[in-house]
Amino acid sequence: MSIVKPYLTTRSLVPENQESPISFLRTSAVDSSLFYKRNHFSYPHLSYSSYWIPISGLVETPLLLSMQDILQLPSKTIEVVLECAGNKRSFLRPKVFGEQWEKGAISQGFWKGVPLRTLLQLAGVKQGxxxxxxxxxxxxxxxxxxxxxxxxxxxxxxxxxxPDSILAYEYNQKPIPYKHGYPLRLIVPQWYAMASVKWVRQIKVISTAFTGPFQTKDYVYYPHKENDEDAFPVTFMHVNSTIQAPADREILKTGKHTVKGIAWTGIGQVEKVEISLDGGKTWLPAELSPAGDHGYSWRFWTFDWYASEKGEYAILSKATDSNGHTQPNQPYWNRKGYGYHAVDRIVVKVE
Known part of the structure; x- marks a missing residue:
């Protein structure tokens, strides 16, 4: 009998953008083959042996480091969730333009690398x-x-x-896969993944605000459809949760079922997940897995449900973090569709 394996869902081919199979992410370290892909351009062509990274700008001593230099520096390993800022964009109403991500533009694992701070200290950051x-x-x-x-x-x-903003060269104890930033990518915990630049080419310290298009045009919240008033930058991840099982529109039999999923946040850590089986009228506590060491990883949650009556049920999940932030009932609409973190919702039928 053949074994059916989970696979990525393609949103675009050029550039390659693919979602993780969110229902099948059952461990803290997502296998690299199932890690979501988010690209703005085609993949670059790089050679590990001739890879050098310059550090320049407002520094005392400009540096030019090889991968061998970087590998000799003190390293650290951190477990970090990376979520695309456009994750769940397809659920916004009115709909917005952009990659129509559902729930799978998120993955996590263990990243090993050198703190960016270490390199900046070697170069000597100047005042200003x-x-x-x-x-x-x-x-x-x-x-x-x-x-x-x-x-x-x-x-x-x-x-x-x-100290935990790192230039990573390993993912889950192996070199970072080429399509995920090999040989060196930035990992910025707590922020949406647009900050975690792949295939790092150079680092420059400046005394002004950077105004490149991926800083000031993209990854900005635009609250109004027709103008740019009240715009502000995308930075920290919002508190969020996703129901992994049952699947939306799944048909179930009466009896015991386990509702399960993941929850995560930017600053702090998830402290509570609640489940509603009546469309949000009443809420019950779910059981949370232990928190990670740094609070940068998602937490799994489960809720045992005994479905005794037939019919349709709207199941909702709502996470709250240690700063008191809770998922809202309605998403924050913005023109580019970033930061969706409304209460998650599925509908199932019990027969």
């Missing part, structure tokens, strides 16, 4: 530094601006110096 710009090797044309652009983002100097 405001941001650290990280440029990736992936580049191409945009539809809204003429010219060729590399995928480049910046971090505030405070976030760049955070």
């Amino acid at each position: 530094a405001k941001e650290v710009v990280i440029e990736g090797y992936d580049a191409g044309k945009r539809t809204d601006i003429d010219g060729v652009f590399s995928y480049t983002r910046s971090l505030p100097i405070e976030k760049a110096l955070h």
Whole structure:
């Protein structure tokens, strides 16, 4: 008998954007073959042996480091969830343009690398530094601006110096796969994954605000459809949860069922997940798995449900974190569809 294996769902081929099979993510470390892919351009062509990374700008000593140099520096391993800022975009109403992600633009695992702070300290950050710009090797044309652009983002100097912002070279104890940033990618815990630049090409310390298009045009919340008023940048992940089982529109038999899923947040950690079996009228506590060491990983949750009566049921999940943030009933609509974190909802039928 053949074994059916889970697979990624393709949202676009060029560039390659694929969702993880969210119902099959049952461990803390997602296998690299099931890790979601988010790209703005085609994959770059790189050689590990000739890979060098310059650190320049507002520093005392500009550096040019090889991978061998980086591998000799003190490293750390952290468990981090990466969520695309557009995850669940397809559920927004009115609908918005952009990759129509459902629930699978999220994955996590163990990343090993060198703290970005270590490299910046080696170079010596000068007084007046405001941001650290990280440029990736992936580049191409945009539809809204003429010219060729590399995928480049910046971090505030405070976030760049955070001990857990790392330049990673391993994922789950193996070299980072080529399609996920090999040989070196930035990992920024707590922030949406647009900050975790892949295929790092260079690092530059600047004294002003970076204004590249992936900083000031994309990954910005635009609350209004017709204008850019009240816009503000996408940064920290919102508290969120996803129901993994049962599946939406699944037909069940009467009896005991386990509702299960994941929950995560940006700052702090998830402290509570509640389940509703009556469309949000009443809420009951789910059982949470232990929290991770750093609070950067998702928590699994389960809820045992005895379905004694036939009919349709709306099942909802709602997470609350240690800062008191709770998933809202309605999503925050914004023109580019970022940061969806409303209460998750599925409908099942019991026969």
